[in-house]
Amino acid sequence: MAAKPKDVGGIAADRLRSIVERIERLEEEKKALAGDIRDIFQEAKSAGFDTKVLRQVLRLRRMDQAALQEQDTLLDLYRRALEV
Amino acid sequence: MAAKPKDVGGIAADRLRSIVERIERLEEEKKALAGDIRDIFQEAKSAGFDTKVLRQVLRLRRMDQAALQEQDTLLDLYRRALEV
Amino acid sequence: MAAKPKDVGGIAADRLRSIVERIERLEEEKKALAGDIRDIFQEAKSAGFDTKVLRQVLRLRRMDQAALQEQDTLLDLYRRALEV
Amino acid sequence: MAAKPKDVGGIAADRLRSIVERIERLEEEKKALAGDIRDIFQEAKSAGFDTKVLRQVLRLRRMDQAALQEQDTLLDLYRRALEV
DNA sequence: ATTGCGGTTTTTGCCC
DNA sequence: GGGCAAAAACCGCAAT
Numbered sequence: 001m002a003a004k005p006k007d008v009g010g011i012a013a014d015r016l017r018s019i020v021e022r023i024e025r026l027e028e029e030k031k032a033l034a035g036d037i038r039d040i041f042q043e044a045k046s047a048g049f050d051t052k053v054l055r056q057v058l059r060l061r062r063m064d065q066a067a068l069q070e071q072d073t074l075l076d077l078y079r080r081a082l083e084v
Numbered sequence: 085m086a087a088k089p090k091d092v093g094g095i096a097a098d099r100l101r102s103i104v105e106r107i108e109r110l111e112e113e114k115k116a117l118a119g120d121i122r123d124i125f126q127e128a129k130s131a132g133f134d135t136k137v138l139r140q141v142l143r144l145r146r147m148d149q150a151a152l153q154e155q156d157t158l159l160d161l162y163r164r165a166l167e168v
Numbered sequence: 169m170a171a172k173p174k175d176v177g178g179i180a181a182d183r184l185r186s187i188v189e190r191i192e193r194l195e196e197e198k199k200a201l202a203g204d205i206r207d208i209f210q211e212a213k214s215a216g217f218d219t220k221v222l223r224q225v226l227r228l229r230r231m232d233q234a235a236l237q238e239q240d241t242l243l244d245l246y247r248r249a250l251e252v
Numbered sequence: 253m254a255a256k257p258k259d260v261g262g263i264a265a266d267r268l269r270s271i272v273e274r275i276e277r278l279e280e281e282k283k284a285l286a287g288d289i290r291d292i293f294q295e296a297k298s299a300g301f302d303t304k305v306l307r308q309v310l311r312l313r314r315m316d317q318a319a320l321q322e323q324d325t326l327l328d329l330y331r332r333a334l335e336v
Numbered sequence: 337a338t339t340g341c342g343g344t345t346t347t348t349g350c351c352c
Numbered sequence: 353g354g355g356c357a358a359a360a361a362c363c364g365c366a367a368t
Contacts, residue, residue: 010245011248017249020310029285030282034350052352053162053165070140096215100217111205117197121195228331246305286359
């Protein structure tokens with residue numbers, strides 16, 4: 001009845017399974033990295049740093065970076081708008 | 085997590101209804117505002133402004149504002165950390 | 169210098185400023201409404217309701233009934249394919 | 253002057269820098285993984301899968317079975333209370 | 337016309 | 353439980 005191997009209700013089950021498993025694998029790795037980051041925060045705390053301040057610093061650095069890129073984008077947009 | 089209130093299947097139906105309706109009402113208003121904003125973008129476009137640039141400008145203004153507040157917070161945190 | 173007051177680089181600066189400010193004003197209001205909604209969710213939580221389920225209910229009320237049915241069917245299909 | 257190199261305002265600057273940089277490095281990697289995941293969703297979409305339902309499946313697989321049951325029950329309860 | 341895409345907002349999950 | 357970072361849903365636009 002099935003034209004293709006393991007075709008369940010019109011769904012390519014193997015393909016679906018592969019996709020799901022690969023995503024789950026990558027999410028595992030991501031979770032591991034999050035753990036590593038948490039460890040560093042822990043270490044920082046042990047070294048006497050205030051993690052709240054630390055997070056704020058990281059956030060500001062991120063924002064600066066983002067703002068920089070945004071400005072590039074804006075500049076680019078202006079140039080396009082002015083056809084330069 | 086079990087709901088404590090009484091009535092329908094252990095649920096305070098009237099209270100729930102009130103909550104749901106108030107939220108839906110506010111969401112209506114929010115949607116209306118979103119519409120107003122869209123209208124202004126439309127007007128801007130008609131006036132010859134590039135809405136993409138406009139959005140970028142608004143975003144940058146928002147980011148500047150946020151960064152300013154962040155820095156205040158950071159300063160405050162440092163002062164607390166130093167007990168000044 | 170300019171035929172119209174304050175025409176900077178071929179851009180109607182006043183017009184632009186008006187647009188930006190009106191949008192920012194409306195966004196303020198929108199943010200305020202979002203805050204009000206958050207307050208009601210808070211109230212609901214205090215009254216013992218599960219806010220996550222509450223959100224689900226609101227979503228269901230919004231959703232087109234047909235689309236809903238369709239999604240249920242698809243979900244079922246995928247789950248069968250994965251034998252979950 | 254200082255017992256250790258670069259001790260600024262009582263803060264071990266080098267140590268802090270190391271911490272910040274290591275965290276930022278790990279966050280980079282995390283972002284890269286997120287990108288990989290997005291690619292797979294893209295692939296799934298191209299293969300004709302409904303990504304929204306796919307995400308739902310992933311969520312179900314993650315979720316504790318008991319919690320799941322509980323949520324379904326609550327949702328049903330609320331709907332009855334609202335007669336939806 | 338329709339369909340993918342980018343970006344915005346909302347929701348969820350996490351850590352403190 | 354409350355605030356913050358990440359994920360997910362939503363929406364308008366564009367390009368074909």
